[in-house]
Amino acid sequence: MTQTTHEHVSSLIGSYDPDDFPVPSGREEQWRFTPLKQLRGLVDGSAAASNTMTIAVDAPAGVRTEQVSSSDERARILPGPTDRAAALAASRTSNVTVVTIEQDVVLTEPVWIRCTGANSVSATFQHIVIDVKPLAQAVIVIDRSGSVCLSDLVDVRVADGAQVTVVSLQDWASDSVHLGQQRHLIGRDVSCTSVVITLGGQVVRLVPTVVYDAPGGSAHMFGLFFAREGQFFEHRLFVDHAVPNCTSRVTYKGALQGTENHPSHTVWIGDVLIRSQAVGTDTYEINRNLVLTDHARADSVPNLEIETGEVAGAGHASATGRFDDEQLFYLQARGITAEEARRLVVRGFFHEILQQIGIEQLQARLVARVEGELEGHGV
Amino acid sequence: MATLEVRDLHVSVDADGQSRQILRGVDLTVKAGQTHAIMGPNGSGKSTLAYSIAGHPKYTVDSGSITLDGEDVLAMSVDERARAGMFLAMQYPVEIPGVSVSNFLRTAATAIRGEAPKLRTWVKEVRESMDLLSMDPAFAERNVNEGFSGGEKKRHEILQMELLKPKIALLDEIDSGLDVDALRYVSEGVNRLAATGETGLLLITHYTRILRYIEPDFVHVFVDGVIAASGGKDLAQELEASGYEKYQKLDSPA
Ligand SMILES: Nc1ncnc2c1ncn2[C@@H]1O[C@H](COP(=O)(O)OP(=O)(O)O)[C@@H](O)[C@H]1O
Ligand SMILES: [Mg+2]
Numbered sequence: 001m002t003q004t005t006h007e008h009v010s011s012l013i014g015s016y017d018p019d020d021f022p023v024p025s026g027r028e029e030q031w032r033f034t035p036l037k038q039l040r041g042l043v044d045g046s047a048a049a050s051n052t053m054t055i056a057v058d059a060p061a062g063v064r065t066e067q068v069s070s071s072d073e074r075a076r077i078l079p080g081p082t083d084r085a086a087a088l089a090a091s092r093t094s095n096v097t098v099v100t101i102e103q104d105v106v107l108t109e110p111v112w113i114r115c116t117g118a119n120s121v122s123a124t125f126q127h128i129v130i131d132v133k134p135l136a137q138a139v140i141v142i143d144r145s146g147s148v149c150l151s152d153l154v155d156v157r158v159a160d161g162a163q164v165t166v167v168s169l170q171d172w173a174s175d176s177v178h179l180g181q182q183r184h185l186i187g188r189d190v191s192c193t194s195v196v197i198t199l200g201g202q203v204v205r206l207v208p209t210v211v212y213d214a215p216g217g218s219a220h221m222f223g224l225f226f227a228r229e230g231q232f233f234e235h236r237l238f239v240d241h242a243v244p245n246c247t248s249r250v251t252y253k254g255a256l257q258g259t260e261n262h263p264s265h266t267v268w269i270g271d272v273l274i275r276s277q278a279v280g281t282d283t284y285e286i287n288r289n290l291v292l293t294d295h296a297r298a299d300s301v302p303n304l305e306i307e308t309g310e311v312a313g314a315g316h317a318s319a320t321g322r323f324d325d326e327q328l329f330y331l332q333a334r335g336i337t338a339e340e341a342r343r344l345v346v347r348g349f350f351h352e353i354l355q356q357i358g359i360e361q362l363q364a365r366l367v368a369r370v371e372g373e374l375e376g377h378g379v
Numbered sequence: 380m381a382t383l384e385v386r387d388l389h390v391s392v393d394a395d396g397q398s399r400q401i402l403r404g405v406d407l408t409v410k411a412g413q414t415h416a417i418m419g420p421n422g423s424g425k426s427t428l429a430y431s432i433a434g435h436p437k438y439t440v441d442s443g444s445i446t447l448d449g450e451d452v453l454a455m456s457v458d459e460r461a462r463a464g465m466f467l468a469m470q471y472p473v474e475i476p477g478v479s480v481s482n483f484l485r486t487a488a489t490a491i492r493g494e495a496p497k498l499r500t501w502v503k504e505v506r507e508s509m510d511l512l513s514m515d516p517a518f519a520e521r522n523v524n525e526g527f528s529g530g531e532k533k534r535h536e537i538l539q540m541e542l543l544k545p546k547i548a549l550l551d552e553i554d555s556g557l558d559v560d561a562l563r564y565v566s567e568g569v570n571r572l573a574a575t576g577e578t579g580l581l582l583i584t585h586y587t588r589i590l591r592y593i594e595p596d597f598v599h600v601f602v603d604g605v606i607a608a609s610g611g612k613d614l615a616q617e618l619e620a621s622g623y624e625k626y627q628k629l630d631s632p633a
Contacts (some may be wrong), residue, residue: 290477323438326473332457333433333467333488334483334539344486348477348522 012081018045018091023082030083031321033267033299035232038203040153041083042123042179043085049092050122054164055147058112062105063138067095074098078155078185083207086181089153092125095327100141101164103133110359117148120175120182130166131372133303134187140166141362142187145200147173149374156366160187160214166194167357171369172201174230188214195356196252198225198233199369205234212278215245223252224344224353226373229262236269237285241278246314250285253353256296257348263295270302270316279310289320290349292342342374380544381411381464381579382541383432385537390424390431390604391475401427403429403604404443411412416582416590416615419601420623428601429551434460434468445511447547448594462491464546468536476522480535481505481565483523484542491543508541511571527614530561548572549581550630551552566592602626 014019023044024031039048046267057065067077068074075096081087090096099111113128130140144156158164172178178201210219218336226232239248250270259265267286319347322347332339350370357363390402391550399426399544409415419425426461431438432445434457444454447463475483496504509516512534524532540548553565570585570593572578582593588611590598596616597608602622607626608614 321476327475329435329457330469330473330475331467331483331487333461334487334543335458335461336486337458337490338456340486341492344478344482345475348475348479348482351477 003229015016015080016076016086016090017080017089018084018087018310022120028205028303030236033234034205035203036058036242038177038232039179040123040149042149043075044089047123047149048319049094051094051124051126051128051171052118052122052307053124053146054116055123055128055148056114056116057099059099060107060109060111062102063111064100064102066098066100066238068098070096070127073336075127075328076158077129077131078183081153081181081183083149083181085179085206086153089115089125089181090127093127093271096127096129096132100131100134101133101138102253104135105133106137107139110141113140113142114337115142115144117144117146117176118148119213119229120149120173120177123149123151126150127135128152128154130154130156130160132164132193133157137159138159138165139358140164140169141359143165143171144169144178145173146174148178150178150180152178152182155186156182156192158184158186158190158192161189162187163249164189164193165358166290167359167362168194168196169366170198170201170206172204174200174202176201176204178204178206180205181209182311184208184210184219185213186217186219187211189216192217192357193220194222195353196221196223196235197366198235199221199373200235204361205236207236207238209238209240210218210248211240212243212246215243218247219249220356221248221252222252222353224350225252225254225266226370227254227256227258227266229257229259229264229266232265234267234272238271239283239285240282241272241274241283244278245280246278247281247284248268248283251353252287253350254287254289254291254298255349256289256298258295259293260295263297265297265299265305267299268301272304272316274306274308274311274314276307279308280312281308281314282312284313284315288318288349291320291322291347339374341373346370346374381410382577383407383465383547384444384446385432386444388445389427389430389441390427391439391441392427392437393439397537398439400441402412402431405461405604405606407599407606409581411546411579411595412576414573414580414582414593414595415597416584416595417599417601418584418587418615418618420627421585425568425599425601426551426605427581427604428466429549429581431502433457442597448574466540466543466545466548466549468533468540468548470551470555471522472532476526478523478525479633481519484519484539487539488542488586503558505542508538512538513536513566529556530558533557533565538567541568541572544572547579547581549583552585553582554584554586560587562592567624569593587615590615600626
């Protein structure tokens, strides 16, 4: 495997062979927040692959769906991953789901990829490839639910002039463990939007990455997570500005609530690298967290590294705020019940992200899901 | 006609694990159509009185009673008190990130009125009220109190009061930190509500300045957690001339 010069950030140049990566000890920058002991053998590779999770693709005309073997060239349209978990996912999967949006096709309906877990005891390794051909326009929803012990890799290649939105929804049952990497390789003048929504699971660790293959690309990375009692959610982003004149916007918002016996913990890492050749880059990343109770910890680490003096714009922000007794009192003093007050605040907080989805029915479902998360929370 | 009755109210506050008595027997009756001014030096317990009536959890009522039209206010939660017709314009309104003013106002109006106001008349109602307070319509899209100037915060409190039409309104230092223009708009808002005769007003202030714009029916001097003297609006003039000293000496702590 090729070593990057930036030890703390990954890069797209890696390997499909898991043995090229050492088993993480937990001391590595990339793994230091993750509860490795709870990963049930997904990273060290000791988990037996039973691959019981089902995958169903519901796609309109103009979309080709294939199941290929992991050695098939259609499964290898991106360079090897830089992460042991992702390399394991790509090599131990029983087959690779390849979804191709043909050139010039403009979809009016979303492509729906439903991943349904059967149990959280046996491990599933999975690799999905989404190949968006030049000038195509598509919205793809990866709708994940059920119980899993899953390591997966989603590779999205967006060819020149295409416009794509990928919504990935983690709506797992509470016993689930999910390690995931979602890579976007984007071509000339591409517009690529990723919306990551993580609501369920015991441990969910996702690594969304963007690499620009040609100038003129723009990437919008949105994320929403809501960690409740006992949940650990980590979102570790990497945007690699390796070519000139590309734009990136990263906006992630998290809400947390926990109890003394069941604390919650979220981690957001935003690594943005502007390489020396990437002149004219315009980037901004922000993470906001809303802590609703005690016993909830939000780690937030924006990390912007600039190797050129000629950027069009580069900024980052991170803020973690508390929904506190004074805010609650203010809203209650206007006749609003404590439960409604919490809903109002959380709904307002997440609105910016949910409106990006653009699928009304899914948006309504998620608003209801988020509000459902709030219920049962003692006042 | 709504009546708020406060009887022999003793309130303490928990500060650094220690309970400290602030209110030491407050008696007060406010009726709809009346305007009462409570005046007193800083730290005398004026805000404590307002918060205790509104039900802020930091304040513990040790003894005494608060009733609204005979109903036991102390038995109600904060939101129940508001729905019963009480309103507190806060001295320091807090920011609610992510919640727009328009969404907040509508949610509050829905809670207080018991049903969502009809959208079309509601939009008009809000616009007119904002207009009267000289508030920019763009204000409605901002997040509650986020980045508001002192004057904007206070106008926003008065806007809420006018829309929610409470039976009893407690205004805690609604005049502090306002320039003359803002003070005029805020006072006009208060006077509009007072003129309906449907609301009892309790105006808490440190300075007499606002009483040039709002004429009280009753003035109470608040010192060391009790009402040390009550009178008509002449009392305010006397306070302006000679200050609170006389009352503080009379009421030196035991
Ligand atoms: N939440 C609180 N925590 C601790 N002390 C408080 C609190 N609220 C009020 N106090 C104390 O009670 C006294 C009265 O305060 P306050 O009611 O704010 O007076 P005023 O509004 O008349 O200036 C002050 O000594 C103040 O420090
Ligand atoms: Mg005060």
